[in-house]
Amino acid sequence: xxxCTSTRHRVYVEVIGMSTASKFELPQGTLDLLILRxxxxxxxxxxxxxxxxxxxxxxxxxxxxxxxxxxxxxxxxKNFLVAEWGPTETGxxxxxxxxxxxxxxxLKTETESWERLTEVVAMILQHPLGEPA
Amino acid sequence: xxxxxxxxxxxxxxxxxxxxxxxxxxTQVADKINAGLTEAEARRAxxxxxxxxxxxxxxxxxxxxxxxxVSIVQDLRFGTRxxxxxxxxxxxxxxxxxxxxxxxxxxxxLYNIAALQxxxxxxxxxxxxxxxRSPGNINPGVPYASIAYYRDNAKSLSAxxxxxxxSPLVLNQDEQRVSGTFVSSNYFSxxxxxxxxxxLFDAARDDSASVPVCVLSFRLWQRKFDGDPSIVGxxxxxxxKPAMVIxxxxxxxxxxxxxxxxxxxxxxxxxxxxxxxxxxxxPNFGGLIGMWGRLAPGVSRSSAEQELLSLxxxxxxxxxxxxxxxxxxxxxxxxxxxxxxxxxPVLALVGLLVFLILxxxxxxxGGLLLARGAARQREIQLRFALGARKxxxxxxxxxxxxxxxxxxxxxxxxxxxGVLRLVLVYSNAPSWMSALPDWRVFLFTTAIGFVAAxxxxxxxxxxxxxxxxxxxxxxxxxxCAQVGAxxxxxxxxxxxxxxxxxxxxxxxxxxxxxxxxxDPGMSGHGFASAQAQAYLDQLQNRLRAVPGVTLxxxxxxxxxVNTMVxxxxxDVDGRxxxxxxxxxxxxxxxxxxxxxxxxxxxxxxxxxxxxxxxxLARKRWPSExxxxxxxxxSNDVVVGVVGNTRAMELNNTDATEIYYPPTADDFPAMSVxxxxxxxxxxxxxxxxxxxxxxxxxxxxxxxxxxxxxRKNVSQVEQIATIISLLGSIAIFLAVVGLFGLVSYAVSQRxxxxxxxxxxxxxxxxxxxxxxxxxxxxxxxxxxAGVATxxxxxxxxxxxxxxxxxxxxxxxxxxxxxxxxxxAAAALLPVRRAFQLxxxxxxxxx
Numbered sequence: 001x002x003x004c005t006s007t008r009h010r011v012y013v014e015v016i017g018m019s020t021a022s023k024f025e026l027p028q029g030t031l032d033l034l035i036l037r038x039x040x041x042x043x044x045x046x047x048x049x050x051x052x053x054x055x056x057x058x059x060x061x062x063x064x065x066x067x068x069x070x071x072x073x074x075x076x077x078k079n080f081l082v083a084e085w086g087p088t089e090t091g092x093x094x095x096x097x098x099x100x101x102x103x104x105x106x107l108k109t110e111t112e113s114w115e116r117l118t119e120v121v122a123m124i125l126q127h128p129l130g131e132p133a
Numbered sequence: 134x135x136x137x138x139x140x141x142x143x144x145x146x147x148x149x150x151x152x153x154x155x156x157x158x159x160t161q162v163a164d165k166i167n168a169g170l171t172e173a174e175a176r177r178a179x180x181x182x183x184x185x186x187x188x189x190x191x192x193x194x195x196x197x198x199x200x201x202x203v204s205i206v207q208d209l210r211f212g213t214r215x216x217x218x219x220x221x222x223x224x225x226x227x228x229x230x231x232x233x234x235x236x237x238x239x240x241x242x243l244y245n246i247a248a249l250q251x252x253x254x255x256x257x258x259x260x261x262x263x264x265x266r267s268p269g270n271i272n273p274g275v276p277y278a279s280i281a282y283y284r285d286n287a288k289s290l291s292a293x294x295x296x297x298x299x300s301p302l303v304l305n306q307d308e309q310r311v312s313g314t315f316v317s318s319n320y321f322s323x324x325x326x327x328x329x330x331x332x333l334f335d336a337a338r339d340d341s342a343s344v345p346v347c348v349l350s351f352r353l354w355q356r357k358f359d360g361d362p363s364i365v366g367x368x369x370x371x372x373x374k375p376a377m378v379i380x381x382x383x384x385x386x387x388x389x390x391x392x393x394x395x396x397x398x399x400x401x402x403x404x405x406x407x408x409x410x411x412x413x414x415x416p417n418f419g420g421l422i423g424m425w426g427r428l429a430p431g432v433s434r435s436s437a438e439q440e441l442l443s444l445x446x447x448x449x450x451x452x453x454x455x456x457x458x459x460x461x462x463x464x465x466x467x468x469x470x471x472x473x474x475x476x477x478p479v480l481a482l483v484g485l486l487v488f489l490i491l492x493x494x495x496x497x498x499g500g501l502l503l504a505r506g507a508a509r510q511r512e513i514q515l516r517f518a519l520g521a522r523k524x525x526x527x528x529x530x531x532x533x534x535x536x537x538x539x540x541x542x543x544x545x546x547x548x549x550x551g552v553l554r555l556v557l558v559y560s561n562a563p564s565w566m567s568a569l570p571d572w573r574v575f576l577f578t579t580a581i582g583f584v585a586a587x588x589x590x591x592x593x594x595x596x597x598x599x600x601x602x603x604x605x606x607x608x609x610x611x612x613c614a615q616v617g618a619x620x621x622x623x624x625x626x627x628x629x630x631x632x633x634x635x636x637x638x639x640x641x642x643x644x645x646x647x648x649x650x651x652d653p654g655m656s657g658h659g660f661a662s663a664q665a666q667a668y669l670d671q672l673q674n675r676l677r678a679v680p681g682v683t684l685x686x687x688x689x690x691x692x693x694v695n696t697m698v699x700x701x702x703x704d705v706d707g708r709x710x711x712x713x714x715x716x717x718x719x720x721x722x723x724x725x726x727x728x729x730x731x732x733x734x735x736x737x738x739x740x741x742x743x744x745x746x747x748x749l750a751r752k753r754w755p756s757e758x759x760x761x762x763x764x765x766x767s768n769d770v771v772v773g774v775v776g777n778t779r780a781m782e783l784n785n786t787d788a789t790e791i792y793y794p795p796t797a798d799d800f801p802a803m804s805v806x807x808x809x810x811x812x813x814x815x816x817x818x819x820x821x822x823x824x825x826x827x828x829x830x831x832x833x834x835x836x837x838x839x840x841x842x843r844k845n846v847s848q849v850e851q852i853a854t855i856i857s858l859l860g861s862i863a864i865f866l867a868v869v870g871l872f873g874l875v876s877y878a879v880s881q882r883x884x885x886x887x888x889x890x891x892x893x894x895x896x897x898x899x900x901x902x903x904x905x906x907x908x909x910x911x912x913x914x915x916x917a918g919v920a921t922x923x924x925x926x927x928x929x930x931x932x933x934x935x936x937x938x939x940x941x942x943x944x945x946x947x948x949x950x951x952x953x954x955x956a957a958a959a960l961l962p963v964r965r966a967f968q969l970x971x972x973x974x975x976x977x978x
Contacts, residue, residue, distance in 0.1 A: 045153075045156070046153060046156075046157055047156065047157045047160045047161065050157075064182075064184075065154070065157060065182070065183055065184070065189055066183075066184055066185075066188065066189045066192065069153070069154065069157075069189055069192075069193050070189070070192040070193050070195070070196040071196070072193075073193045073194075073196045073197050074196035074197075076197075077196060077197050085149075090160075090163075092156060092159070092160075093152070093156070094153070094156045095149065095152070095153045095156070
């Protein structure tokens with residue numbers, strides 16, 4: 001996880017597919033990681049980022065606007081992303097985000113630490129001794 | 134982009150943010166329409182999903198990090214609008230703050246001028262004051278022999294200066310004397326002083342060998358000589374001795390220390406101006422020579438102290454009698470008007486009083502803010518409803534308070550400037566002192582503005598944001614604090630006013646009205662004992678022959694005249710008694726009309742006898758007859774007991790005095806007292822002529838004791854006036870605060886009052902119900918105030934003329950006045966509530 005992620009920003013996502021849509025807290029910094037991953041594919045605007053995450057996660061994650069945009073601005077502020085205005089396929093002007101070199105490095109380190117974290121967490125959860133008595 | 138660029142491009146960024154979110158919104162709507170919804174349905178659904186658009190924007194702005202600055206600007210703008218909307222509140226608040234902060238600023242400005250600002254001299258940082266100390270002695274002066282030795286041998290000092298105040302001098306034939314200071318010849322050049330015209334003393338020329346010279350101050354030059362430049366090179370007469378004016382110091386020249394003389398004389402010519410004196414040659418000379426120095430480049434004060442200490446030890450071999458046991462040298466920064474070493478209690482007392490006023494001002498403003506908070510409750514609730522976070526609202530309210538605090542500071546500056554100017558003009562301050570605030574004052578005032586904002590704003594604001602209904606605890610604390618603080622100031626004012634009246638209208642224990650004091654100043658002219666005794670005898674005999682003179686006597690410490698008072702102390706059963714000693718001639722008691730209670734007055738030439746004041750006799754021998762008793766391990770026997778006088782300490786009716794017959798050592802220091810049958814002032818010319826004719830080398834000072842008395846009293850009056858002024862400011866503030874608090878309490882209970890009234894309740898009952906919760910805090914505040922004052926009055930003891938620090942009239946009076954004013958302040962809002970339209974209130978809720 002990045003140490004500089006602010007604790008103030010709690011990210012809520014809606015989990016679709018349960019009987020009732022309930023909110024759960026995405027671990028800190030995870031949304032930033034997802035955004036960086038999506039933006040790494042090429043210049044993309046905010047709406048498309050949300051759509052992409054929703055699509056790739058097979059509708060399991062739906063990013064709220066109230067979480068997405070503050071995150072985008074935060075990442076831009078940290079110089080992980082840069083933005084440019086340009087036309088979309090429908091001809092409207094939109095703000096397109098692109099990864100910077102710094103952002104690419106950040107994506108790499110964050111991905112690695114995420115993988116290690118999930119590995120370790122899974123290891124402990126799946127270990128027989130980890131079962132509660 | 135740095136934060137500044139971002140800030141300056143706020144407008145564009147706002148537009149972009151709006152565009153970005155709008156794009157998202159529209160695209161989402163379009164997708165929903167594509168999925169088969171109607172446009173109206175699609176928009177509604179999207180809006181629901183989006184939630185508060187403003188809230189998202191705010192969070193985006195915040196994640197950018199420059200928000201704090203933008204939002205502060207926003208808050209300031211908003212705060213300004215809010216304050217402008219209710220000018221009544223704003224003006225009251227700013228006046229209250231201007232008073233509270235203004236008093237602090239004034240006190241600090243005075244301290245700043247006296248102790249923080251450097252004198253306008255060359256390289257002030259290296260100018261130092263050099264004093265000698267030992268475990269048993271503190272003496273600001275240094276013998277000239279030591280000064281010369283340090284000057285010649287100290288490597289850590291690049292220059293040594295010496296100053297010595299002269300006793301007031303007669304200039305030409307003027308009645309009014311001028312003040313002079315003897316200085317070493319390098320004084321002006323070391324301090325970088327320049328001449329307005331002519332030249333100053335010059336270290337390179339040896340003024341001691343030339344004709345007697347002097348340098349006039351700019352002030353004296355203007356006052357006496359109308360700024361006429363032709364005075365330079367002419368001779369004036371100082372104490373009857375001609376001296377040539379060589380130049381005028383420039384207007385901005387600053388003397389070292391508190392010295393602000395009319396003219397300067399060369400220290401090397403002291404023997405000429407004060408005949409018979411030998412301060413430079415005689416290492417035992419008792420006069421006060423101040424030593425100043427300039428540190429050599431790169432030398433610290435402590436290393437200079439080290440070097441001088443070793444020189445002191447060498448000096449002890451040369452003048453064993455002069456150097457004290459374990460004497461050491463203390464070096465302090467010299468280029469300040471005053472230096473407060475060790476922080477005397479007076480400084481702490483003033484600081485406390487001033488802070489009390491600020492605290493009262495803030496507590497009262499807190500009360501007003503509470504009343505306002507109640508009125509703004511709707512606005513704040515609305516903001517919470519729109520999704521504002523607690524912290525954000527809190528910060529906005531805090532910004533408003535800070536804005537008020539800063540406006541208060543801005544308003545305080547001219548208040549303090551005006552008063553300070555008056556003080557400086559009135560006290561005849563040196564011309565380099567300026568009332569204009571410098572950076573320290575600006576900084577201090579701004580800081581106090583912030584402190585004030587926190588003091589008055591933090592708690593009410595916290596409670597406003599917390600949306601708590603019950604603020605009574607804070608209310609009660611505020612009432613308690615302000616009543617307590619006002620109480621302290623009022624009682625102090627009462628005590629001082631009573632003390633002044635007491636001094637003015639009560640018997641000081643001796644008759645001073647018709648007495649003249651004649652100080653021949655023999656000790657300064659090096660009179661020997663026999664010579665002095667002969668002079669005194671001759672003067673007394675000739676004065677007795679003058680018609681209109683009834684009695685003539687002598688005293689070493691003529692009452693009311695001297696600014697220096699001697700005292701000693703004895704221990705009786707472990708308690709220390711302070712005693713004022715005096716050495717008096719045989720007819721002293723008759724001349725001063727001090728009654729004899731037991732025993733007899735001194736006979737002519739009586740030795741080994743003492744006379745005690747009644748209070749001293751009582752304290753020393755509470756149940757025995759003191760006559761004939763031996764006095765404290767001496768050969769002296771008590772021969773008489775006389776009435777108490779307040780001669781040495783007007784403020785103390787219980788002053789203890791002891792009188793000795795003069796010994797040979799005392800004669801050169803003695804003054805002559807003359808009692809006139811009628812107005813003593815008509816005798817002054819005759820007395821002056823006689824005193825001057827006996828020895829033409831002397832210039833006696835003639836003072837009517839009434840003048841000394843008036844001078845003593847006027848000092849007390851000034852202090853009493855200042856404290857009374859502070860007291861009335863405190864009352865004004867307390868009234869504002871209590872008015873606000875009761876208004877608030879009434880506004881909280883308007884509906885209750887209306888219902889009670891509608892049901893036909895007794896007005897008196899309602900009145901007491903509303904005010905009852907203020908009863909305890911008022912009582913507590915009174916108790917705390919009385920306790921604090923009782924403690925403080927011990928420090929004030931010496932300023933309280935004849936009044937006990939626990940004088941019941943002052944205490945009761947202050948409490949009665951305070952209660953009456955508080956009752957009036959409380960009555961008004963309650964009365965207003967009774968006139969309300971009951972039906973309308975009940976409908977409104």
